[in-house]
Amino acid sequence: MNTLEAFNQALFLTINATTSTPRWQIDVASFIADYVIYFVPMVLVALWLSGLRNHRATALRACCVALLALGFNQIIGHVWMHPRPFMIGLGHTFIEHAPDSSFPSDHGTVFASVALTLLLARMRWYGELTLVAGLTVAWARVFVGVHYPLDMAGAVAIACVAYGVITPLWSLTGNAVTDSLIALYRKVLAWPIARGWLVQ
Structure with a gap:
């Protein structure tokens, strides 16, 4: 464990910006680290608004995987506290x-969960865009000093576990969940749908 942690910290210091890093690089990385996460809901909304049932089902499934994975993260964080770099004066x-x-x-968990679900659903264009955005965010959050590289690797592992848990459950309940939420969407937003502002 000490060897792995030493590797993690050494890799972090290799990626982490320093006081001599050009300010514009830090500003760009800070923007990516804080705001590119909003790309994920944009992708999921785009899938939903396509009006295609399989796109909507995949978006819902991706949400379930991400939410379960985030739940796992909360449990891990309570059981094992791993301090961020700035908490130990590193970098x-x-x-x-x-x-x-x-x-x-x-x-990293949100991006990995959604990208994995989209790619395995053969929605390559959406999945690859999400993957690229996620890799960029992973780099940026290490670069600006709030995460270690292995935090991102762990996020991918947790996303895979969550996907594995959701898959059999989705096979049993996915159609019912999708139909129910489509019906709710059409009921709640009936007025703009009737005027052609939203797809049915």
């Missing part, structure tokens, strides 16, 4: 973050 930090457990990364 440099360029964005504010709560001093909570670093492992695994919630941002």
Whole structure:
């Protein structure tokens, strides 16, 4: 464990920005670290608004995988507190973050969960875009000093576990969940749907 942690910290210091890093690089990385996460709901909304049932089902499934994975993260964080780099005075930090457990990364978990679900559903274009965005965010959050590289690797592992748990459950209940939420969507948003502002 000590060897793995030493490797994790050494790799972090290799990626982490320093006081001599150009300011524009830090600003770009800070923006990516904080705001590119909003790409995920945009992708899921785009899938839903396509009007295609299989797209909507996949978006819902991706949400379930991500939510379960985030739940796993909460449990891990309570059982095993792994301090963030700035909590032990390691490297440099360029964005504010709560001093909570670093492992695994919630941002990385969301991207990994959604990208994995989309790719395995053969929605390659959406999945690959999400994967690229996720890799960029993973790099940025290490670069600005709030995560270690292995926090991101852990996020991928947790996403895979969550996907494995959701898959058999979705086979049993996915159709019913999808139909129910489509019906609710059509009822709640009947007015804009009737005027052609939203797809049915």
